[in-house]
Amino acid sequence: MLSPWQSIVARFRSAGFNATAAITSLAIILAFALGDYVGQARKASPVEQSISKILTKNPTPLKRSVLEQAAIEAALKASGDQWANYFPQESVKNLNQTLEGRYSGIGIWLRKSKSGVLEVSSVQNKSPAARAGIKVLDSLIDINGVAMDGASLATAVAALRGAPNTKLQLGVERNQEQIRFEITRESILNGDVVAYQLATKVVYIQISSITSQVATDVAVALNKYPHQSGVVLDLRDNPGGLLNVAVDLASLFLNKGTIVSYSRKNDSPVVLESTDQIVDVAPMTVLINRSTASSAEVIAGALQDRNRAVIIGEKSYGKGTLQEIMDLVDGSKIEITVGxxxxxxxxxxxxxxxxPDLLVPEGEEIKKALLVLGGLAAIAK
Structure with missing residues (x-):
């Protein structure tokens, strides 16, 4: 059976990363700190040798899993993949709960910025974080006094989680100012879609992230609220999420045809098409901003290219890469870019x-959306 470290090397090679460069970098790093895996029929790598030597020679009792985790995280960093993450076995439950939109926490999504800092990518509407005043692009300084500088995404998410009604101390940096919050955790249950009647026969639908139930919840909102005069789909501050759900959501408004395509290493392009035969035909606007990212951008791009909606706001984030979450032999997971x-x-x-089709200042987007829908209705008469 392969160790988690051997699994990670195989994954890197199959995904098209420069595994040789990554492993070489690790050999230099880990020659001082890690080391080798024995008992393999093949010749052990310098990394594996280093892990074994530390385990056999270091006077301090150490676990192989801890050293292998350090090697995996170093390999992900050496790959240059900004969106790569490692989830130890104990963090996999947190990952699954986040994607399902059901967990106990404060209602935020995190991402690594281009400089490697953990920052808030989404704040769920009416969540503890929203009520406390946490904002998208806040950078994490510490959680309960533990510094987040250099921390992994899995470590930060685990620190944010906890039983309902327990308090959490959070330090963030915003516009070069440090701010502290005390927030009480709550059970978060599928609160990623907020919908209401914005105007006569106009429905407003805000999506904070693309989790597993989002397309279903949007379909429910479309059935609940009269919207013959239009739909305002708000994707501002939406970091993305599950690609298949994004395709299902876009398919509510787009009949047969392409939603998005992507290419993997050495493979033909994969084309994902609309999944619905019956679609909503009401006039439509989509709101985006600089924090609209990933699969949320997929939705906006599809609706724009196919002339289904007028896009309003500011240019989106520009995270147009596909990540795949892969299982390792010990139950842990890695997330790496594959297309x-x-x-x-x-x-x-x-x-x-x-x-956007219409560049609109922050705070003016909804007003502009109503004006656009009114204009579209007038043209249709």
Whole structure:
């Protein structure tokens, strides 16, 4: 059976990373700190040798799993993949709960910034974090007094979780100012969609992240609220989430045809098409901003390319890459980039973003959306 470390090397090679460079970097790093795996029929690598030597020679009792985790995290960093993450076995439950939209915490999503700092990528509406005043792009300083500088995503998420009604101390940096919060954790249950009647026959639907129930919840909202005059789909501050759910959501508004395509190493492009035959045909606007990212950009790009909606706001984040979560032999998981998205018209999203049809200042988007819907209704008469 392969060790987690051997599994990670195999994953890197199959995903197209420069595994040789990554392993070479690790050999230099780990020659001083880690070391080797014995008992293999093949020749052991310098990394595996280092792990074994530390385990046999270091006077301090050590666990192989701890050293292998350090090696895996170093390999992910050496790969240069900004979105790569490692989830130890004990963190996998937190990951699954986040994607399902059901957990006990404060209602935020995190991501690593381009400089490697953990920052808030989404704040769920009416969550403890929203009530406390946490904002998208706040950088994490510490959680309960434990510094987050250099911490992994899994470590930070685990620190944020806890039993309902327990308190959490959170330090963030915003505009070069340090701010402290005391927040009480709550059970978060599928609160990623907020919908209400915005105007006569106009429905407003806000999506804070693309979790497993989002497409279903949006379909329910469309059935509940009269919207013959229009739909305002708010994807501002939405970090993305599950690609298959994003496709299902876009399919509520787009009949047959491409939603998004992506390419993997040495494979033909994969084209994902609309999954619905019966679609909503009401006039539509989509709100985006600089924190609209990933699969949320996929939705906006598809609706824009296929002339289904008017996109309003500011240019989106530009995270147009596909990550895949892969199992390792010990029950842990890695998340690595395996492809790049293209819109139905072939536009690249990564590092570019989605440019709005109407550039509108922050705070004016909903007002502009209503004006646009009114204009579309007038044209249709």
């Amino acid at each position: 790049k998205f293209r819109t139905p018209n072939g536009r690249v999203i990564d590092q570019v973003g989605i440019a």
